[in-house]
Amino acid sequence: MADLNDLYQEIILDHSKRPRNRVALEQPTHSAEGYNPLCGDRVTVQLKMENGRVAAVGFQGVGCAISTASASLMTDAIKGKTAEEAESTFEKFHSLLTKELPAVTDLGKLAVFSGVREYPMRVKCATLAWHTLRAALRSENQPVSTE
Amino acid sequence: MSSRVQLVETALPFDVDRIREDFPILREKVHGKPLVYLDNAATTQKPRAVLDALMDYYSHYNANVHRAVHLLSTRATEGCDRVREKVCRFLNAASTNEIIFTRGATDSLNLVAYTYGRQNIRAGDEVLVSGLEHHSNIVPWQMLCLEKGAHLRVVQIDDRGLIPLDEFENALNERTRVVALAHVSNALGTVNPLAEMIEMVHRLGAVVVVDGAQAVPHMPVDVGALDADFYAFSGHKLFGPTGIGVLYGKEALLETMPPFEGGGEMIRSVTFEKTEYNVLPYKFEAGTPDIAGIIGLGAAIDYVSGLGLTRVAEYESELLDHATDAISRLKGVEIIGTAPHKASVISFIIDGVHPHDVGTILDREGIAVRTGHHCAQPVMDRFQIAATTRASFAFYNTTSEVDSLVAGIHKVQEFFS
Secondary structure (H helix, E strand, O other): OOHHHHHHHHHHHHHHHHOOOOOOOOOOOOEEEEEEEEOEEEEEEEEEEOOOOOEEEEOOOOHHHHHHHHHHHHHHHHHOOOOHHHHHHHHHHHHHHHOOOOOOOOOOHHHHHHHHHHHHHHHHHHHHHHHHHHHHHHHHHHHOOOO | HHHHHHHHHHHOHHHHHHHHHHHHHHEEEEEEEEOEEEEOOOOOOOOHHHHHHHHHHHHHHOOOOOOOOHHHHHHHHHHHHHHHHHHHHHHHOOHHHHHHEEEHHHHHHHHHHHHHHHHHHHOOOOEEEEEEOOOHHHHHHHHHHHHHHEEEEEEOOOOOOOOOHHHHHHOOOOOOOEEEEOOOOOOOOEEEEEEHHHHHHOOOOOOEEEEEOOOOOOHHHHHHHHHHOOEEEEEEHOOOOOOEEEEEHHHHHHHHHHOOOOOOEEEEEEOOOOOEEOOHHHHHHHOOOOOOHHHHHHHHHHHHHOOOOOHHHHHHHHHHHHHHHHHHHOOOOEEOOOOOOOOOOEEEEEEEEEEHHHHHHHHHHOOOOOEEOOOHHHHHHHOHHHHHHHHEEOOOOOOOHHHHHHHHHHHHHHHHO
16 A cells, blocks of 8 residues: 555654644634535634734644644644745645645645645645635634634 | 346346446456445446447437427437336336426426425425435525525434434424425435325325435335325436436426426427416426436436346345445444435444545545535534445445455554554
8 A cells, every 4th residue: 555655644644643733722813714515524723923923823623634634734834934924835835735746845744745646636635724724814813703 | 128138137136247247337447456336326337228328319319309300300309208208117107297307306306496395385384304315405495495484394313314203293284385305315325214204294285305316226116106296316326327317296286386497398389478388297398408318317227127126126235234244343433324224325434534534545445435424414413423434335236345345444444543
């Protein structure tokens, strides 16, 4: 099952079994809920922005291994970043999953998701948390609803 | 042709290996492995007879129907008429006037909601749906109730995936106008005791709209014996092409209903002042029908009738027993939906593994299953799960394919252990 291991790399399995930052933040400044109608998975992403940077981030929800690991690794990746930097990381991450030859090298651990490219039906799993993050970042400091 | 098939039916046991040869796609390889197609509740594969019928129509008599005096149009028209007669016999309807060609079961159910429903449901009335329904037998009624100020009532299922008959009866009252019921649940496989339920509804004077999409591929259906008011199914789940479906409706009801869509075919005469509608069944068939789809559906009905749906049901019941037995022995695997009378569907969940991951790993083994909510989110909510993995069988599946599924589940568990 060599090719399955390309999809489910060790880091992905690890983060899916032991997700980091799967917590509810006490006083988030930004929040959004994401929904994948294909599988019914829901994820909530909460952020605490301080001085224009991500001071704290948490996610909640239960999903497949790919979506859980992606949410977990995303939270690690965006800590300390500005909103623009986080969105730019998402763009690079998205190209990694969808483009033929990604000219992306600075994604760090997120590069483990390159195998998802071979599974087009799973791209949405890997991007659910990121789409939700973007919605949260653009939520303009709205009062937070956990809805 | 039919007498020869009859002979085969009575003389030989159910020869699944020979039947598989009729389905070209079953020789396909997936990721280098033989295809094990267990997603038949989503759509079924097509026998060569259906593929040939489509090719024959487009190669030899493609023309529009009911339009022209030329030979090809005559042949196409006669071909469609013959299929309507076939469907009529297949469902044991009283007349071909009761057989309406649609795009599929969803289209059929919407037709009833938009015509009978709009005409007969008023503010304060009730539409009863079951907790087993596919979204296509919920949403049209929800939309109608919203429009009319009517109430959508739900009778919930129990832990086995059964509608308790006493609760069903209690949910009916003098305000109930329509009851929307699946014959067979697509997500769990539960077969509803339809005749009994329909009798309860008729005692109160309401009509029953049956979603038969998951029933007709697996068992003989007799709308007359069931006394169903409306019965919907899709061609593509009956080994026919996509894009064609059927609505059966009692003639007396169809006569009183307004048309669904306006256009060609459904009219008798048109002036800018007034349009006179066509007679049944054409009143409900606006526009050029899916002629090839109708022809293909006819070939599919011939094919399954040749096998004999009683024998199909017996064979699939053995297959389901084999699969249920094997899967229920697996540690960490739970079957969702354990009704005593089921069609050949097994929905299950594996501890600690999301159905999407199950689906991907099984796919690498060549095994096609459905993972997700199966367009029946209320069923998932009832069991407090987001999704299941669903294996759904047809008569061309084998016990060795069931064994491949079981081996696949073992691989999933090893991979995520």
